[in-house]
Amino acid sequence: MSEHKLTQLKALEAESIHIIREVVAEFRNPVMLYSVGKDSSVLVHLARKAFYPAPLPFPLLHVDTGFKFKEMYDFRDAFCEEIGANLIVRKNEDAIAKGMNPKEFGVARCCGALKTQGLLDALEEGGYDAAFGGARRDEEKSRAKERVFSMRDEFGQWDPKNQRPELWSIYNGRIHDGESVRVFPISNWTEMDIWSYIREENIPIVPLYFAKERPMIERGELLIPYYEENQDQYLEGEEPTMVMSRFRTLGCSPCTGAVRSDATNMDEIVIEAAAARRSERETRIIDHGSNSMEDKKKEGYF
Amino acid sequence: MTKANFDLVKEIELLRLVTVGSVDDGKSTLIGRLLIDTKGAFEDQLMAVRKQKGATTVSSAADIDLAMLTDGLAAEREQGITIDVAYRYFATPKRKFIMADCPGHEQYTRNMVTGSSTANAAIILIDARNGVMPQTKRHTHILGLLGIPHLIVAVNKMDLVDYDQATFENIREEMDEYCAKQGIKDLICTPMSALTGDMVTIRGDKMDWYEGDTLLATLESLSVLDDLDEKPFRMPVQLVNRPQTADLPDYRGFMGTIASGTIKVGDAVTVVPSGLSSTVKEIVTFDGNLEEAFAPQSITLTLNDNIDISRGDMLVHTGEPTTGEKSLTANVCWIGDEPLERRKKYIIKHTTRQVKALVDDVVFKREIHTLEKEDADSLAMNEIGQIRFKLQQPLNCDSYADNRMTGSFIIIDSFTNNTVGAGMIV
Numbered sequence: 001m002s003e004h005k006l007t008q009l010k011a012l013e014a015e016s017i018h019i020i021r022e023v024v025a026e027f028r029n030p031v032m033l034y035s036v037g038k039d040s041s042v043l044v045h046l047a048r049k050a051f052y053p054a055p056l057p058f059p060l061l062h063v064d065t066g067f068k069f070k071e072m073y074d075f076r077d078a079f080c081e082e083i084g085a086n087l088i089v090r091k092n093e094d095a096i097a098k099g100m101n102p103k104e105f106g107v108a109r110c111c112g113a114l115k116t117q118g119l120l121d122a123l124e125e126g127g128y129d130a131a132f133g134g135a136r137r138d139e140e141k142s143r144a145k146e147r148v149f150s151m152r153d154e155f156g157q158w159d160p161k162n163q164r165p166e167l168w169s170i171y172n173g174r175i176h177d178g179e180s181v182r183v184f185p186i187s188n189w190t191e192m193d194i195w196s197y198i199r200e201e202n203i204p205i206v207p208l209y210f211a212k213e214r215p216m217i218e219r220g221e222l223l224i225p226y227y228e229e230n231q232d233q234y235l236e237g238e239e240p241t242m243v244m245s246r247f248r249t250l251g252c253s254p255c256t257g258a259v260r261s262d263a264t265n266m267d268e269i270v271i272e273a274a275a276a277r278r279s280e281r282e283t284r285i286i287d288h289g290s291n292s293m294e295d296k297k298k299e300g301y302f
Numbered sequence: 303m304t305k306a307n308f309d310l311v312k313e314i315e316l317l318r319l320v321t322v323g324s325v326d327d328g329k330s331t332l333i334g335r336l337l338i339d340t341k342g343a344f345e346d347q348l349m350a351v352r353k354q355k356g357a358t359t360v361s362s363a364a365d366i367d368l369a370m371l372t373d374g375l376a377a378e379r380e381q382g383i384t385i386d387v388a389y390r391y392f393a394t395p396k397r398k399f400i401m402a403d404c405p406g407h408e409q410y411t412r413n414m415v416t417g418s419s420t421a422n423a424a425i426i427l428i429d430a431r432n433g434v435m436p437q438t439k440r441h442t443h444i445l446g447l448l449g450i451p452h453l454i455v456a457v458n459k460m461d462l463v464d465y466d467q468a469t470f471e472n473i474r475e476e477m478d479e480y481c482a483k484q485g486i487k488d489l490i491c492t493p494m495s496a497l498t499g500d501m502v503t504i505r506g507d508k509m510d511w512y513e514g515d516t517l518l519a520t521l522e523s524l525s526v527l528d529d530l531d532e533k534p535f536r537m538p539v540q541l542v543n544r545p546q547t548a549d550l551p552d553y554r555g556f557m558g559t560i561a562s563g564t565i566k567v568g569d570a571v572t573v574v575p576s577g578l579s580s581t582v583k584e585i586v587t588f589d590g591n592l593e594e595a596f597a598p599q600s601i602t603l604t605l606n607d608n609i610d611i612s613r614g615d616m617l618v619h620t621g622e623p624t625t626g627e628k629s630l631t632a633n634v635c636w637i638g639d640e641p642l643e644r645r646k647k648y649i650i651k652h653t654t655r656q657v658k659a660l661v662d663d664v665v666f667k668r669e670i671h672t673l674e675k676e677d678a679d680s681l682a683m684n685e686i687g688q689i690r691f692k693l694q695q696p697l698n699c700d701s702y703a704d705n706r707m708t709g710s711f712i713i714i715d716s717f718t719n720n721t722v723g724a725g726m727i728v
Contacts, residue, residue, distance in 0.1 A: 022654075049587070051557075054544070165416045294376055
């Protein structure tokens with residue numbers, strides 16, 4: 001490779017940094033959505049690179065459901081403190097007070113209340129006109145259709161049939177009062193790119209991504225992590241067994257499956273990702289059902 | 303993959319690819335074929351779109367409803383058409399491909415322009431039975447205007463014309479002639495059947511008369527080398543970094559993505575439009591300072607003199623200026639619902655700068671079939687023409703032929719805020 005040639009990961013990195021800087025230049029009050037997962041870790045890392053040696057010029061917003069893994073909360077707090085990020089945590093307190101949970105109310109309703117509504121409320125409360133997200137186009141077919149700058153109306157809704165044209169790397173950040181934009185700087189990264197980049201850059205990630213013997217509920221093809229405090233979320237007769245496993249994606253503990261794996265370090269994870277024949281979203285219960293991601297996205301889901 | 307492969311994977315190059323064509327030319331089948339054969343689609347994604355719900359395996363493109371795999375929106379599946387660009391990712395041991403799958407309907411040409419603007423290569427699909435369609439010409443003309451370095455004409459459904467060489471040659475001649483008229487060189491024409499896979503990923507034995515490579519082999523061997531680093535240095539300033547922390551009270555860094563050229567510590571630079579000059583003190587990145595940087599890296603520069611620079615300015619090497627006029631002429635692909643009209647005002651966003659612009663003249667409108675220039679006062683949606691703008695402030699730019707980054711701009715309707723045009727400076 002010639003002296004003046006970027007590797008594909010470095011080319012993706014340069015593109016992402018360009019996007020992040022454009023948003024900070026053109027929007028009044030941006031925020032970065034931070035879900036504590038691997039994609040968020042990469043996104044925050046890119047943002048730190050974009051503004052070095054200055055600190056991050058926007059806060060990180062974690063829309064918490066209260067159902068995240070304990071390891072995620074521990075990691076989140078330690079990581080944000082270490083990098084000096086301004087972390088904002090918001091929950092849909094009304095729904096939590098009413099006892100919202102996936103088992104009784106259904107996954108769709110629970111996600112709608114705790115994640116979508118929680119996010120919309122938090123964005124409105126903060127008055128943010130731009131929200132960075134770590135969604136990737138390779139994750140799911142409706143995400144494959146989304147622009148880097150994705151417009152949202154006053155109600156936070158997405159209109160997929162009428163997206164703004166997006167040409168070259170010239171992003172149109174002009175919006176009317178009340179409208180906002182979701183920005184996806186790592187749109188063009190694949191799962192393989194994410195893992196390779198984490199490995200190369202030594203980016204810290206939640207330990208749940210590494211394989212370990214863990215107590216799991218085996219439900220059909222899904223491996224659901226067992227936590228004593230989640231006991232009432234499991235079905236009749238479900239008992240935990242110890243399984244060597246890890247997580248390819250992280251969401252809420254009652255609704256995120258693990259995969260059987262022996263990958264205990266980054267090299268092994270990258271090798272496993274290269275050989276994967278099934279998509280990472282398969283371990284997310286929320287995606288199962290026709291059309292589900294698109295419907296949720298239209299309503300404002302991240 | 304083994305550990306020994308890590309360095310190889312690191313060296314993999316990126317090719318941005320766009321696929322265009324008319325309706326029903328088999329584009330979904332071709333994309334499905336590429337995704338399945340390069341393992342770019344996951345098993346659970348394929349199982350979700352299999353034709354027979356009871357089937358437990360999916361091994362060939364014929365087993366699945368390929369359009370369901372790529373048409374990600376409910377409205378698309380409902381109407382059986384592609385509305386918007388879908389981005390797909392696949393890799394071979396040699397390359398990673400980002401493929402923008404574009405809609406065929408004329409109504410959605412703007413989405414086709416969106417998907418094409420960043421591409422290094424384009425696949426133009428043609429149904430061998432139908433030959434060159436009006437939409438084929440429109441797309442080819444747009445791809446030519448956008449300066450896509452490599453155009454590949456994929457003559458598909460050869461199985462339905464008995465792999466007839468004469469059919470293929472007729473289409474090739476027509477496309478060669480059309481492209482020659484607008485100065486597009488190096489057109490590659492490949493016959494294929496996306497359904498059977500012949501000449502897509504495997505040679506097959508039906509088209510021995512064709513001497514070229516399979517489509518995938520062509521995609522793997524296209525040159526992705528650009529001469530971006532040999533062009534004059536251009537860095538539009540995105541932001542000024544002023545941390546104002548205890549450690550860095552007076553730090554001023556100029557942040558941007560290098561559009562072209564290279565920059566070294568000590569180089570003399572000039573700010574346009576102001577004309578102020580200084581020399582490069584540091585090239586700052588999170589991973590440490592660099593001695594040299596090149597396009598398309600995103601960097602931060604500090605200078606040895608405290609001069610006035612803000613967003614929208616551009617840094618160039620002293621002695622390598624851009625043009626900087628209060629008017630510009632550009633080829634425009636109009637994608638707005640409301641037509642472009644003489645005397646109307648718009649906003650032009652060029653690199654990191656926005657200026658008000660007035661349509662001074664529609665120099666001509668391009669007739670899409672004959673490529674003749676026509677007199678016009680307006681451009682309707684999906685029409686292409688040459689426009690002269692008057693600008694409120696001068697813009698520092700290059701011609702699109704010289705520089706895709708500093709020669710391009712978008713046109714924004716200041717009332718709706720929508721992006722309504724794509725401009726390529728002549």
